[in-house]
Amino acid sequence: MRVKSVRAFAIRSDLVGSGATTPQTRPSWTNDAEVANPMSRYPRYKRLRSTWRPQWPSVGCLVTATDGSWGFGMTRYGSPVIDIINEHMGPLLLDEPCMATEKMWDMMLRITSPYGGGLASYAMSAVDLALWDLKGKLLKRPVYELIGGPAREHIECYATGNDTDWHMEQGFNATKLACPYGPADGVRGLAMNEEFVAGRRKLIGDSVELMLDCWMAFDVDYTVRLAERLRAYKLRWIEDCLMPDDLDGQAELRRRLPMEGLATGEHWYTLGPFANAAARHSADVFQPDIGWAGGLTGCLKIAHIAEGAGITVIPHAGVNTPYGQHFGMAIPNSPYGEYFVASAPGVPLNEVRLTPNMQTPKNGIVRPDDSPGFGMGLTLEDITAMCV
Numbered sequence: 527m528r529v530k531s532v533r534a535f536a537i538r539s540d541l542v543g544s545g546a547t548t549p550q551t552r553p554s555w556t557n558d559a560e561v562a563n564p565m566s567r568y569p570r571y572k573r574l575r576s577t578w579r580p581q582w583p584s585v586g587c588l589v590t591a592t593d594g595s596w597g598f599g600m601t602r603y604g605s606p607v608i609d610i611i612n613e614h615m616g617p618l619l620l621d622e623p624c625m626a627t628e629k630m631w632d633m634m635l636r637i638t639s640p641y642g643g644g645l646a647s648y649a650m651s652a653v654d655l656a657l658w659d660l661k662g663k664l665l666k667r668p669v670y671e672l673i674g675g676p677a678r679e680h681i682e683c684y685a686t687g688n689d690t691d692w693h694m695e696q697g698f699n700a701t702k703l704a705c706p707y708g709p710a711d712g713v714r715g716l717a718m719n720e721e722f723v724a725g726r727r728k729l730i731g732d733s734v735e736l737m738l739d740c741w742m743a744f745d746v747d748y749t750v751r752l753a754e755r756l757r758a759y760k761l762r763w764i765e766d767c768l769m770p771d772d773l774d775g776q777a778e779l780r781r782r783l784p785m786e787g788l789a790t791g792e793h794w795y796t797l798g799p800f801a802n803a804a805a806r807h808s809a810d811v812f813q814p815d816i817g818w819a820g821g822l823t824g825c826l827k828i829a830h831i832a833e834g835a836g837i838t839v840i841p842h843a844g845v846n847t848p849y850g851q852h853f854g855m856a857i858p859n860s861p862y863g864e865y866f867v868a869s870a871p872g873v874p875l876n877e878v879r880l881t882p883n884m885q886t887p888k889n890g891i892v893r894p895d896d897s898p899g900f901g902m903g904l905t906l907e908d909i910t911a912m913c914v
């Protein structure tokens with residue numbers, strides 16, 4: 527079986543939440559909460575990340591085989607990524623054997639090497655996920671079996687977001703906060719961050735794991751000062767503290783905070799940064815996003831690099847997609863799945879699915895659908911309806 531076509535297109539990016547019918551009990555924290563971010567130093571863009579992030583739609587990618595079978599992948603960043611797939615890498619993959627996911631991943635990496643970087647990695651991810659979905663359908667097995675799973679009965683999930691009381695009500699036993707303040711808020715921001723974390727620790731008690739996501743907002747010095755202040759609240763890890771390219775800074779964080787759990791990698795693309803961090807053991811948890819860092823093939827390679835260094839891999843928002851759920855079912859050094867709670871309190875989690883068959887956490891655990899491929903339950907008509 528050969529690749530007959532590779533086609534990318536814009537899809538609606540508001541899929542999460544669009545199926546909800548139960549009224550919310552209050553608006554989601556995401557509506558207006560300030561989150562420390564890389565642009566916080568510029569006052570006119572400080573208050574909300576939406577003031578400076580691009581409005582590009584999400585991206586769907588359909589790979590079709592010579593017998594008419596197909597697979598579907600998803601990623602982000604609209605027309606730049608769509609152009610990379612449709613006008614560059616896609617046509618060069620035609621007539622390749624459908625099963626050759628390793629070869630095609632290597633081809634895509636090399637094809638895009640003259641420009642490379644994040645956007646190329648998003649494009650590779652969409653094609654790779656579509657190829658794995660196709661492979662599962664051709665072999666009539668769920669993808670997690672094709673990659674050596676299951677490693678476990680179900681995935682234990684943690685909930686990300688600042689509606690902590692709602693997460694506890696949903697039965698999660700681990701939760702991660704988005705840090706509100708950063709270096710731009712000075713010493714007062716340090717105190718307000720401490721007050722925020724202390725309040726949440728008091729709410730959840732000592733038997734629930736608590737983590738803090740810093741979304742590229744800090745520098746080494748600020749991270750060390752904040753970590754010192756937060757020591758009493760027993761954070762499982764602090765995450766994504768530095769700008770993504772600052773690999774030396776990450777190693778310095780490890781040196782200055784030897785006892786702190788450090789997680790990062792959400793904005794790292796393909797293998798280089800992960801190999802660097804594994805060699806220096808500059809993080810305890812790698813967090814590649816399966817739709818951004820090189821797809822399933824990329825995340826499997828990252829997981830193996832991590833395994834050799836004694837590092838765990840908990841993909842960014844892995845439980846929010848069928849792709850990440852299949853990875854989480856199969857990979858032994860992936861002890862948790864992240865579920866970003868994008869819906870408002872009061873709305874049952876299973877009302878906000880990305881695809882018809884996608885499973886959502888219940889009492890903090892999830893198990894992906896077992897049907898072939900990624901078990902998304904999508905038809906070609908559904909995919910057409912998703913197009914913008």
Ligand SMILES: [Mg+2]
Nearest residue numbers: 739765766792
């Ligand atoms: Mg994060």
